[in-house]
Amino acid sequence: MRRRRRERRRLPPERLPLRTSRRHFRRGRGGGILGCVGSVQGDGMRRMMAGLAAATALSLAAQPAQAEIRALIVAVSKYTDPIPSLDGPPNDAGALKAVLEQQGSRDIVTLNDAAATRGSIRAALEALGQRAKPGDWVIFYYAGHGAQAKSRDPAEEDGLDEFMALSGFRVTRPDTEQYILDDDLRGWLTNFFPTSVNVLQIADACHSGTMNRSLAGPSVFRKRTLDNPLAISLPPRPADPAARAPAGLDPPNLVYVGAAQDDQFALEGPLPRSDSPPRGLLTYALEGALKDRRPNGRLAADQDDDGRLSLAELASTLETRTRELSATQQWSSAAVPARNERSVIFQPLKPPPADERPVEVKAADDQAAELLGERGPWASIPRGTPDLTWSAKEGWVTDSRGDRVAENLTSPEQLAGVINKRKALAQLAATANERRVRVEIGPKPKGQLYKSGEGVDLAVVHRGAASYLTAFNLAGDGTVQLLFPLEGDGDGKMVEGQTRVVMARTKAAPPFGVDNVVAVATPVEPTVLRAALKRMDGKREAMAAAGVVQDELAQAKGQAALGLGELYTAR
Structure with a gap:
């Protein structure tokens, strides 16, 4: 260039404003309210200070001794044909649970596959709302297929509803227990949790859209979405007053993080390397944001380097990380209300051990196979899914995502440049x-x-x-x-x-x-x-x-x- x-x-x-998605199991944007007090002199000032002291004492007495993190983790990987099953959600759920346990959380509920129904998820959220205390953080996490269907609501601008497709969902005869509309979930999160309880919703799932770029080869990534939303017609949901959120703006306590933008798929694949377990990109990026460090020991995602990872910083770094992991096929979206932009949920985790394994490269022709026998920052593999595939005869290199990352590349020195660039980009994306x-x-x-x-x-x-x-x-x-x-x-x-x-x-x-x-x-x-x-x-x-x-x-x-x-x- x-x-x-x-x-x-x-x-x-x-x-x-922070970048937000148009609709990801939520509506609109949160906001905050600022108040101001004029000056008061003499006895008025003393009375006001005494009143403030009393109010502060009552407020402190009403607060819990220590705020807690509570969570409902839903992972759905087993689906009914022709809906493809997924490999990543169990790994994502396990990774998030481990993260929360390291944060000291003791109230974690998990629902997997057939156990995750509309009724069980609703009941678990309502129970969490009853246990939560002012100042607590409640995390609702979902990993599985996300999809769209024809909407019965005339207010839907695009005529489509977003929904979570649960285990056993059938396109031809959907069961009301096997899907949850975004509007219903928003109603539960609004009605079950008072504004004194903070709620973080994480959805590692697709919603809609198509990829912009044609890949040069097969990709290891799989989509977490159903095809042809216009073919899906959902039956009426059960009557449920709690599934209707009050009209108006989103509550100021609801934070949302989604895996992708409206016009993108959420992806899962082997991470960090081609021989790794399948993971959703968003959850893997979240885990990395809590581990990757700067040279000074602080988190790389701590953008102002003050020793605290705020929610605004976390939302920002997740967008960059998912985009880098997917080569711009996906980048996350987030909505962080004003009152929670500086809030901190997660403390740094123990940094991962350095990955000393060389990048795996597979030769696409005999010329590349011969050159890969030389020393370099790579390991030549004859079969399997490599990190890179190289045709020295034609000069191209593709990565495991199917992208042609370099052309006119015929020497080991040029291949080393591609590998070193990958490492450099990972460092830069983290900060x-x-x-x-x-x-x-x-x-x-x-x-x-x-x-x-x-x-x-x-x-x-x-x-x-x-x-x-x-x-x-x-x-x-x-x-x-x-x-x-x-x-x-x-x-x-x-x-x-x-x-x-x-x-x-x-x-x-x-x-x-x-x-x-x-x-x-x-x-x-x-x-x-x-x-x-x-x-x-x-x-x-x-x-x-x-x-x-x-x-x-x-x-x-x-x-x-x-x-x-x-x-x-x-x-």
Whole structure:
């Protein structure tokens, strides 16, 4: 990718909301209420302070000695033909339960497969509501198929209802015990839990949509959705007043995290490597967000580096992580009410041991097989599902997701560049803060392919304090390409508030494959970072580039931010 014209455009300051899904078993957005008190003097002030002290004492007496985490975990993997069964939900449920137990939770209810019915889930939620105390966190987690069906509600804009398809669900004759509509679940979460109890809903399931990009080969990922929603007609649900949420805005205590956007599938597959157990991408990303560390020992997802992983930070990092794991086939969605943006549920977990295994590569032809016999950061496997497949004769490399990640790649040195780029990208994705820095790539929708010579627009949207923008591209073979600032761009300073910087209007060019644009916003001009990137420009130095970016983020002590963007190029 090469720049050919530079232009900058600034937009006025503006507060940006967190990205939210249009509908993921919930409606609308939460909000908060702020109150203010005027000044009072003399006896009035003393009376007010005495009243506040008394009210505080009563409030403290009403609070539990210690807030608890309670959970209902629902995992459905066994379905009736022709609905495909899933492999990942049991592994996801087990992983989440282990996480919650490490957080000290002692009130965890699990419902699996046939035990998970509409009635049992409703009863379990109602019982949790009766046990929960003010200040507690209640987590409702679902892993399984999500789907859409024709709606009976004329208020549905697209004429479709989202629902959880439970074990035994049949498309032709649905049983009311074997599905739950998003509206019903929202009603239960609203009516069973007072606003003094916080609720986190996690759905590692599909809802709707189609993939934008054609894959070059078979992918190890499977969809968690049913096909052809218009063919599904659901019978009327049982009469249930508790399934109707009060009209108006979402309650301020309800936090939602979903696996995918409305127009995407949620995926499951072997993670972190091709020989690993199947996992849902969202749940795996959540686990990683609680384990992966910065060099200073704090969580990589702790974007302001204050030692606390807030819900807003967790929601932001899950989007980046699911997108990186799926190669933009999926990125999570979230709705975090204002009162809970700074809330903390999860404490850091013990970091995982370093994965010292070499990347597994399978040869697609005899030429690649011979070259893979040389020493390098790989292990050659003759069969099975590899991390990468290489055709040295034709020059392409595909990953386990089916994407062609590099072309014109005929030497072991180039293959090593692809492998090192994968490692560098994983490090960068763990520390991204796309609430502050977001990379925009157009004009095509995310994930679509750009052919050689087609125009590509690159821009960055920044929110926050005045910062300096530095950006570079990691090409498919790990080649570093400096994007911003170049000669004529000035110092790259962005004003406080919201700023949109158009970095380049360029064309897709070699080396083809998966390109990753890295944008870094720093509080002071990063002369060391820029000098290092300038030395690496045009070289396969992905790991070194990631290292200098990590150093810059560490020195900024939470005042810098990183954003990532992906595009796919081919001849």
